[in-house]
Amino acid sequence: MRVLGVDPGLTRLGVAVVDGGTGRAVRAVAVDVVRTPVDDELAVRLLKVSDAIEAWLERHRPDVVAIERVFSQHNVRTAMATAQAAGVVALAAARRDLPVMFHTPSEVKAAVTGSGRADKAQVTLMVTKLLGLTAAPKPADAADALALAICHLWRAPVRNRMAEAEARAAELARNHRARLAAARRLEAGRRRSTGKAVSE
Amino acid sequence: MRVLGVDPGLTRLGVAVVDGGTGRAVRAVAVDVVRTPVDDELAVRLLKVSDAIEAWLERHRPDVVAIERVFSQHNVRTAMATAQAAGVVALAAARRDLPVMFHTPSEVKAAVTGSGRADKAQVTLMVTKLLGLTAAPKPADAADALALAICHLWRAPVRNRMAEAEARAAELARNHRARLAAARRLEAGRRRSTGKAVSE
Numbered sequence: 001m002r003v004l005g006v007d008p009g010l011t012r013l014g015v016a017v018v019d020g021g022t023g024r025a026v027r028a029v030a031v032d033v034v035r036t037p038v039d040d041e042l043a044v045r046l047l048k049v050s051d052a053i054e055a056w057l058e059r060h061r062p063d064v065v066a067i068e069r070v071f072s073q074h075n076v077r078t079a080m081a082t083a084q085a086a087g088v089v090a091l092a093a094a095r096r097d098l099p100v101m102f103h104t105p106s107e108v109k110a111a112v113t114g115s116g117r118a119d120k121a122q123v124t125l126m127v128t129k130l131l132g133l134t135a136a137p138k139p140a141d142a143a144d145a146l147a148l149a150i151c152h153l154w155r156a157p158v159r160n161r162m163a164e165a166e167a168r169a170a171e172l173a174r175n176h177r178a179r180l181a182a183a184r185r186l187e188a189g190r191r192r193s194t195g196k197a198v199s200e
Numbered sequence: 201m202r203v204l205g206v207d208p209g210l211t212r213l214g215v216a217v218v219d220g221g222t223g224r225a226v227r228a229v230a231v232d233v234v235r236t237p238v239d240d241e242l243a244v245r246l247l248k249v250s251d252a253i254e255a256w257l258e259r260h261r262p263d264v265v266a267i268e269r270v271f272s273q274h275n276v277r278t279a280m281a282t283a284q285a286a287g288v289v290a291l292a293a294a295r296r297d298l299p300v301m302f303h304t305p306s307e308v309k310a311a312v313t314g315s316g317r318a319d320k321a322q323v324t325l326m327v328t329k330l331l332g333l334t335a336a337p338k339p340a341d342a343a344d345a346l347a348l349a350i351c352h353l354w355r356a357p358v359r360n361r362m363a364e365a366e367a368r369a370a371e372l373a374r375n376h377r378a379r380l381a382a383a384r385r386l387e388a389g390r391r392r393s394t395g396k397a398v399s400e
Binding site for chain 1: 241242243244246247250270271279280283284285286287288290291293294295300302
């Protein structure tokens, strides 16, 4: 499976393509940071992000797009801009019928370092190690995009197993309710035939 | 000038086209609410919003797109979704080289009611009156989109006058600095010719 990982932002947007192999093997295909000028108008910056992502999708043909989910940031304006960049990326993926998944920063950190509260240096170190890179990816946004793609590759099987388990549980519950309803109908029929009141 | 006003949102996105005439005359061309299913995935909802906006741009050919600027909301997830819907609208406008302007809710309220703290009912009442509509536009998102377009039409001349005044002020300052520099050079030359020390 090939994942396009995106650490969204308007000033710097980390983007990485990672292939997943058998087991936990992962391979970096490409990584970069897309920048848009701070002086440009918002709409123009979003257009530049959109064009860049479309070029990446066209060139690397990922199977899925994983985006960092941003819940809140200290600066509301930055948080909104980041959300908008993420939205534009999701839109480009949807236009190509690609599934889009969001992962929180702590999920990403936990996936690659084992701790949801790991710092940037730790994430970069583990990404470098896991992908067998000769040098640490820079800047942090690039490393984050790689970590996000790895997180997606490793979480996907877990998610699938959970979805299967949930589906099984739902089926069991459905069967149980059906048996219960059948038993009630049977009991009601029995009461009617013996002349007892059916309603309370 | 023809304005496409957008009150962004994923569940309900208000969209309106208003023409500005001479003076304060405004005319509603079209108004509607775009809805996307809550159960759909975010990327799919953004795609639906994008397609809807592109259809509006194609059909009504506005000169400018005015979007409500959302700073923050009580629900962070809703605020992010709203920001993303706004981003997708801005992107569609930028793709067509259309200028995009953002107005805050209080700017919109102040423009149509005179008070930045007017309630929804008051905004709807004024929009109905200003556009000479026979019935109040519903739901509130539709009225908000109309109000936003009116706000843009009425604020544009003010903004232009302010930009002109700023440009004039900048030119005056530039001229003043140039005269000052010339006077200093003259003074320095005079000191040199009379043998006085030029530097401190």
